[in-house]
């Protein structure tokens with residue numbers, strides 16, 4: 104066997120990537136994980152994971168992901184701390200170019216590149232990124248101790264962020280464009296319970312028009328609510344309106360949906376439109392997008408890759 108050609112390269116080090124690596128090691132595929140710009144993936148910024156089976160102690164996301172990584176490495180996973188910048192799936196031996204310039208040649212690829220935070224798309228939001236606008240409360244919440252902040256969004260991520268910030272900030276506004284929430288009921292109830300104290304305020308049926316600042320930092324948001332415009336004075340805005348699949352580098356190589364999610368199910372559950380290329384986790388999922396479902400897809404992708412190689 105040509106030593107330069109790998110059996111399996113796994114792109115991404117979230118729950119899908121590490122789980123794929125664990126299964127690929129146990130099948131003797133000697134996988135290489137390219138860990139990407141965010142080692143451990145999206146979960147690493149979240150303070151509490153309450154739904155990982157077997158962990159009723161609700162670990163923080165960073166430690167949970169470290170334990171997955173340690174497991175994968177202990178079984179023999181090779182890790183490249185780099186990012187894939189180009190993919191060529193035009194022949195049986197696939198080529199992946201890393202940002203260092205190194206080219207990996209491999210018989211199978213498991214794409215588990217997850218998703219990246221979406222922003223509102225306002226000019227003023229761009230202007231104040233890092234000056235009061237953030238998409239990660241665990242990373243930046245510290246700067247808002249005893250200050251007033253808003254979280255934009257109505258999904259589980261927005262509620263996780265708002266609950267976390269409610270322990271740090273003086274006041275948290277939850278700004279959402281509808282009245283109904285996508286977030287899990289248990290989280291909605293927890294945040295709702297803080298409203299009586301005045302620490303949390305829901306601003307519903309509301310659209311953020313502009314983030315206002317003094318040039319150096321955020322000072323307010325302008326919100327359109329029920330036909331009128333309201334200005335809320337605050338120090339920080341946390342945008343938690345969902346994520347977009349991180350698949351731009353694959354768009355000319357495999358079939359994607361319009362929103363960038365990878366199409367799978369070509370012959371096996373995780374098979375993409377190109378034979379030997381599999382996808383798992385948030386990059387190929389527009390329904391479930393949970394840590395445990397991503398891990399499950401990672402397992403399936405490794406088993407599918409093994410079957411493909413045996414053939």
Ligand code: FAD
Pocket residue numbers: 114115116117118119120137138139140141142143144145146148149151152153154185186187188215216217218260263349352383384385386392393394395397
């Ligand atoms: P990700 O975790 O997104 O990981 C993607 C990986 O791909 C990263 O390592 C990244 O560096 C890498 N990558 C990207 N591009 C490249 C590239 N070009 N080259 C190499 N590597 C690349 N789910 C739960 O079940 N429970 C929770 O409590 C929970 N809390 C959450 C809290 C927040 C704030 C957020 C945002 C999400 C939460 N989720 C939770 C959802 C969960 O994080 C995701 O479903 C899960 O992380 C998806 O795993 P993944 O492996 O598919 O991708």
Ligand code: NAP
Pocket residue numbers: 153154222223255256257258259260261263280281283284285287343344345346390391392393
């Ligand atoms: P999400 O569930 O897609 O929710 C996104 C929210 O942002 C929705 O309320 C949406 O409003 C709003 N939104 C979207 N675009 C907007 C825009 N342009 N302007 C204003 N509001 C906008 O995303 P998420 O909360 O990031 O969660 C992603 C996945 O991770 C989900 O599957 C979730 O279950 C999972 N997750 C789980 C946990 C957990 O602890 N179990 C924690 C975090 C995330 P509409 O409702 O009106 O569409």
